[in-house]
Structures are given as structure tokens and as C-alpha cells.
Amino acid sequence: MDQEWTLVPKDGLTQLKFGMLVSDVAKLSEIYGAVEAASTNPITPGVADDNDDFLSKYFSDDELAKDKDHVDESTDEATVITQRLTGSSLVLDYLNGRLQSIIASEQADQIxxxxxxxxxxxxxxxxxxxxxxxxxxxxxxxxxxxxxxxxxxxxxxxxxxxxxxxxxxxxxxxxxxxxxxxxxxxxxxxxxxxxxxxxxxxx
Known part of the structure; x- marks a missing residue:
């Protein structure tokens, strides 16, 4: 449905919001597609600092501290993650496991x-x-x-x-x-x- 594909600048799509965890995005696979391919790259110090600034807009200091402790214990999340979704061919980029950008092509013509x-x-x-x-x-x-x-x-x-x-x-x-x-x-x-x-x- 088109209402699930409304683009809200600096916020995301209707349900696909910037700042969401990878696991939360996965719950929306029936709407936006399941992961078809994914790649990961280590976060550089400068990118990590930018990510902290980004997350501070969405989460409290206590939530950020808890999230940082979790990331420090899990090298899998201390990465830049790129996913391509089936059907819609959306490309999603995450920093520290949080959604930061959405790339759409003509396959996602409902957007x-x-x-x-x-x-x-x-x-x-x-x-x-x-x-x-x-x-x-x-x-x-x-x-x-x-x-x-x-x-x-x-x-x-x-x-x-x-x-x-x-x-x-x-x-x-x-x-x-x-x-x-x-x-x-x-x-x-x-x-x-x-x-x-x-x-x-x-x-």
C-alpha cells in the first residue's frame, strides 16, 4: 500500500524510521522486503563520532550508554552495515546497527x-x-x-x-x-x- 511508502524527510518511510535497530527493521520484511544481500565494514573513529551525534537526537543519555556498552561487547554491531532488500530493492545503511539512510530505485515505485x-x-x-x-x-x-x-x-x-x-x-x-x-x-x-x-x- 502506498501509505506504507510515504517518504518523510529526515525521518524515513512510514514505518521504516531512521535510528531503528537491524532487528526491528527485519520485523517489517512483509512490507519492505527481506534481506537479499548484506555487507559489513568496520567503523572508523570519525564515523563513530558522527554516529553518536546522530543517535543523540533519538535516544536519552542512559539509552546511549547502554547501547554503547552492548556495541563494545559485540564486534558484529560495531560496523557499517549495508543491506539490499528483496522485491523493493531498497538499500539500507546502518551505523552501529541503527538505520541511517535509505536508497530507493525505480523498483520501489510505490515510494x-x-x-x-x-x-x-x-x-x-x-x-x-x-x-x-x-x-x-x-x-x-x-x-x-x-x-x-x-x-x-x-x-x-x-x-x-x-x-x-x-x-x-x-x-x-x-x-x-x-x-x-x-x-x-x-x-x-x-x-x-x-x-x-x-x-x-x-x-
């Missing part, structure tokens, strides 16, 4: 924002919608578009040419079928997703 299915919208209409929600123009470079205030990131919807012009990609372009939208708990740091980028308004 919607403000009552509109993202992958069924005309790209220029989607860009206007995101720009309005962002409260400012997006940043563009190559095939990426960044809407930092709402922590939403597109790839494959547009292309920035050598003259800095933003071109809307259509189904005639091979890259169109590989479109993705990434939702995060907070914005990327500049250059993590795009360089400083080119500012463009579609309103």
Missing part, C-alpha cells in the same frame, strides 16, 4: 512524497516539489542533485553539462532506468555526495 509517486513524476515536477520542500534551490553536478535542507539526494534525474546547464534526463537516456533517491537522517557534508555544486532553481 511517494506529498502524495506523489516519485518515480512516476515528470522530473521537472519532482525537482520543483523538492525545491519547495527544501526552501531553497538544489545543488547539481554530473547526474546528481542535492537538496540538503531535507537530506534528499537524486541521481540519474538530471545531468549538468560542461556549460553548467541542467538537462532533464528522459527515458530515452540509458541512465534514466538507474535513477535513485537517497533519504538520510541528516544532510551530507559538502563534497560527501556532491562537490560545492551548481545552484539551480526550477520554481
Amino acid at each position: 511517494n512524497l506529498s502524495g506523489e509517486r516519485i518515480f512516476q513524476m515528470e522530473s521537472d515536477k519532482l525537482l520543483r516539489l523538492l525545491e519547495s520542500a527544501n526552501g531553497s534551490p538544489g545543488r547539481y553536478d554530473s547526474t546528481g542533485a542535492a537538496f540538503d535542507n531535507i537530506a534528499l539526494y537524486l541521481d540519474g534525474f538530471t545531468e549538468t553539462n560542461s556549460d553548467g546547464k541542467i538537462i532533464i534526463l528522459t527515458r530515452s537516456d540509458d541512465r534514466f532506468e538507474s535513477r535513485t533517491i537517497t533519504a538520510r537522517h541528516e544532510r551530507y557534508q559538502i563534497n560527501d555526495f556532491l562537490p560545492e555544486g551548481k545552484i539551480q532553481s526550477f520554481l
Whole structure:
């Protein structure tokens, strides 16, 4: 159902919320899909610090202390975990076992924002919608578009040419079928997703 696939910037999907444990996400497999593939990587000190800042928005100091003690005892959770789900092909990233980003492709065509299915919208209409929600123009470079205030990131919807012009990609372009939208708990740091980028308004 579409109501289970409503995207709420910086919060997640209807039931798939940033900050959830891997085990809690697994309970939603009938809605969003079971794990098809997964990979893990060690957390670097800098990433661990960023994760502590992220979790402090969702949990009390006592809860964080308990969680940290558990992680210290379990090397399996002291990792960056990436999962791909069946059916929807959602890609989920976790830090210390807590959901921090959701990447959706066209296979998850139910995903919607403000009552509109993202992958069924005309790209220029989607860009206007995101720009309005962002409260400012997006940043563009190559095939990426960044809407930092709402922590939403597109790839494959547009292309920035050598003259800095933003071109809307259509189904005639091979890259169109590989479109993705990434939702995060907070914005990327500049250059993590795009360089400083080119500012463009579609309103």
C-alpha cells in the first residue's frame, strides 16, 4: 500500500524510521522486503563520532550508554552495515546497527512524497516539489542533485553539462532506468555526495 511508502524527510518511510535497530527493521520484511544481500565494514573513529551525534537526537543519555556498552561487547554491531532488500530493492545503511539512510530505485515505485509517486513524476515536477520542500534551490553536478535542507539526494534525474546547464534526463537516456533517491537522517557534508555544486532553481 502506498501509505506504507510515504517518504518523510529526515525521518524515513512510514514505518521504516531512521535510528531503528537491524532487528526491528527485519520485523517489517512483509512490507519492505527481506534481506537479499548484506555487507559489513568496520567503523572508523570519525564515523563513530558522527554516529553518536546522530543517535543523540533519538535516544536519552542512559539509552546511549547502554547501547554503547552492548556495541563494545559485540564486534558484529560495531560496523557499517549495508543491506539490499528483496522485491523493493531498497538499500539500507546502518551505523552501529541503527538505520541511517535509505536508497530507493525505480523498483520501489510505490515510494511517494506529498502524495506523489516519485518515480512516476515528470522530473521537472519532482525537482520543483523538492525545491519547495527544501526552501531553497538544489545543488547539481554530473547526474546528481542535492537538496540538503531535507537530506534528499537524486541521481540519474538530471545531468549538468560542461556549460553548467541542467538537462532533464528522459527515458530515452540509458541512465534514466538507474535513477535513485537517497533519504538520510541528516544532510551530507559538502563534497560527501556532491562537490560545492551548481545552484539551480526550477520554481
